[in-house]
Amino acid sequence: MNCAFITGITGQDGSYLAEFLLDQGYEVVGMVRRSSTVNFERINHIQDRVTLVSGDLLDEVSLISILREYRPQEVYNLAAQSFVQTSWVQPVFTGEVTALGVTRLLDAIRTVDPTIRFYQASSSEMFGKVLEVPQTETTPFYPRSPYGVAKVYGHWITVNYRESYGLHATSGILFNHESPRRGFEFVTRKISSHAARIKLGLAHELRLGNLESRRDWGYAPDYVRAMWLMLQQEAPGDYVVATGETHSVRDFVELAFDHVGLDYRQFVVQDERFMRPAEVDLLVGDCRKARDALGWQPEVTFEELVRRMVDADLRGFGERV
Ligand code: NAP
Ligand code: G4F
Numbered sequence: 082m083n084c085a086f087i088t089g090i091t092g093q094d095g096s097y098l099a100e101f102l103l104d105q106g107y108e109v110v111g112m113v114r115r116s117s118t119v120n121f122e123r124i125n126h127i128q129d130r131v132t133l134v135s136g137d138l139l140d141e142v143s144l145i146s147i148l149r150e151y152r153p154q155e156v157y158n159l160a161a162q163s164f165v166q167t168s169w170v171q172p173v174f175t176g177e178v179t180a181l182g183v184t185r186l187l188d189a190i191r192t193v194d195p196t197i198r199f200y201q202a203s204s205s206e207m208f209g210k211v212l213e214v215p216q217t218e219t220t221p222f223y224p225r226s227p228y229g230v231a232k233v234y235g236h237w238i239t240v241n242y243r244e245s246y247g248l249h250a251t252s253g254i255l256f257n258h259e260s261p262r263r264g265f266e267f268v269t270r271k272i273s274s275h276a277a278r279i280k281l282g283l284a285h286e287l288r289l290g291n292l293e294s295r296r297d298w299g300y301a302p303d304y305v306r307a308m309w310l311m312l313q314q315e316a317p318g319d320y321v322v323a324t325g326e327t328h329s330v331r332d333f334v335e336l337a338f339d340h341v342g343l344d345y346r347q348f349v350v351q352d353e354r355f356m357r358p359a360e361v362d363l364l365v366g367d368c369r370k371a372r373d374a375l376g377w378q379p380e381v382t383f384e385e386l387v388r389r390m391v392d393a394d395l396r397g398f399g400e401r402v
Contacts (some may be wrong), residue, residue: 089159096123137398138182168228179231256323261393276395290355300381323366
């Protein structure tokens, strides 16, 4: 039985990837951080089918011990301080986890078993103030946040360990991907949860920042499939994973509120607190390489994604009313 080790298993992507790998017959080992309250909501339903181990990307000793004990063939590094806005408030911490954390894990792999296949969760945020439209694997990076800068470091250290030590180290440059399991602080879930709560009479307004920024939004379960496909390739590499479509935050709001029969203009309030010191105005990816080499393509459309998120929140909040 193949064994896969996932950092960030309690997050949106980690939970979907764990489900996917279990379905493929993998033994799944997931790293969780010690905290005073348990936050296993996204993996409650599979908790008895995965092995959860304590560790932290800040602590290389824990990474080495886990690799020595479980001997995985594949490692998926999904753990990160992943919220862009927080990266301006905690830039050093973001760098420690999201940038240097990658080096700690790569070095643990090099020390324990250099045949392990490694996946790094790189991000379209690295393109930032985009230098080319659409963005591909060769588009130069111009990050616009401490998070984006940290991800650029994570990307290049992955390439460097591949080239320096011959590791099977792959960087998946994933564009935004969402789901009903998305954290409430990210704009899509903030919108879907507010549309549902307003419809149910549980809230009366939605405060947002920049409505004009554009993102290439896909569906998270489609994207974790791409991660796995990358590690099944003979050679490691870099892959853009995206839908090729771009929509504004305003488009997302309009669709979400339309879906519950409301006019968003009556509820949305622009609030300076949610504007960013430097914005990424436009992201749209060209995933031709992933399509040709991996046979990957997205299955859920933007409109369907919005509907699924709003419907899930209507059910979730509806049950609590
Ligand atoms: P998420 O929901 O925020 O999950 C992040 C995970 O990282 C959580 O499990 C968190 O654990 C864990 N974590 C944070 N700091 C850690 C540390 N010091 N040591 C160990 N674990 C730590 O993120 P996501 O949306 O699933 O994204 C997964 C990865 O893909 C992230 O690296 C993100 O930056 C990257 N990415 C995401 C997208 C996207 O659109 N979702 C796009 C491109 C790249 P706790 O539960 O304990 O906080
Ligand atoms: O949902 P967001 O916070 O996602 P962002 O910044 O694009 O980052 C996400 O995607 C990246 C991939 O490109 C990942 F690497 C990263 O980990 C994360 O998953 O914001 C999207 C857009 C931004 O332009 C933001 O300014 O929505 C705009 N926005 C407008 N009002 C808002 C809000 N974002 C948030 N979070 N909250 C608002 O009230």
